[in-house]
Amino acid sequence: MAGKKVGVLALQGDVSEHIRAFEAALGGDGEVVPVRTPADLEGCDALAIPGGESTTLARLIAESGLREAIQTFKGGIFATCAGMVLVATEINDSRFEPLGIVDITIERNAFGRQRESFEAGLAIEGLDEPFHAIFIRAPMATAAGPGVEVLGRTEQGIVAVRCGKHMVLSFHPELGGDLRLHRTFLEAL
Numbered sequence: 001m002a003g004k005k006v007g008v009l010a011l012q013g014d015v016s017e018h019i020r021a022f023e024a025a026l027g028g029d030g031e032v033v034p035v036r037t038p039a040d041l042e043g044c045d046a047l048a049i050p051g052g053e054s055t056t057l058a059r060l061i062a063e064s065g066l067r068e069a070i071q072t073f074k075g076g077i078f079a080t081c082a083g084m085v086l087v088a089t090e091i092n093d094s095r096f097e098p099l100g101i102v103d104i105t106i107e108r109n110a111f112g113r114q115r116e117s118f119e120a121g122l123a124i125e126g127l128d129e130p131f132h133a134i135f136i137r138a139p140m141a142t143a144a145g146p147g148v149e150v151l152g153r154t155e156q157g158i159v160a161v162r163c164g165k166h167m168v169l170s171f172h173p174e175l176g177g178d179l180r181l182h183r184t185f186l187e188a189l
């Protein structure tokens with residue numbers, strides 16, 4: 001994973017947390033850059049799409065001209081929470097079209113009002129110890145296509161998947177200081 005360049009979509013959401021987490025995971029070997037335009041994405045090996053508000057992010061992605069640039073991006077995508085909604089092929093919200101990059105069907109805010117926010121020790125495929133996962137108004141996947149590997153689920157549904165170089169998570173690994181998933185992602189680039 002030497003010398004990788006990671007872009008973090010910097011239009012809305014918890015951008016600085018993602019930048020800090022990837023800087024820590026790279027440990028000085030590589031660089032992390034904010035992505036606001038298609039030109040910023042050029043030369044990146046990966047793009048992180050942070051949590052935030054997916055309806056707003058979808059609008060800002062379209063306005064910045066990044067929609068097509070992300071759809072044709074050859075690197076790995078690390079999508080969390082609202083990012084998970086955005087990369088999906090299908091969502092239960094007709095207000096915007098997701099990017100259609102990872103073959104998953106998404107239910108937004110899937111855990112209901114009483115559980116807007118919760119934390120859970122989650123078993124994840126490939127990790128020896130459970131991952132302390134922080135969920136904030138999280139989506140979940142109700143279905144995953146044939147090319148998609150399910151890495152983790154709760155009683156309600158799928159919360160972590162991989163698809164080629166992409167890693168897609170309902171929760172927020174950029175909060176909490178556990179960088180195992182960042183490292184797994186970077187190693188596969």
Ligand SMILES: NC(=O)CC[C@H](N)C(=O)O
Pocket residue numbers: 050051052053054055080081082083085108109136137138139
């Ligand atoms: N923390 C988050 O990213 C929440 C995502 C939000 N519920 C959405 O669908 O946009």
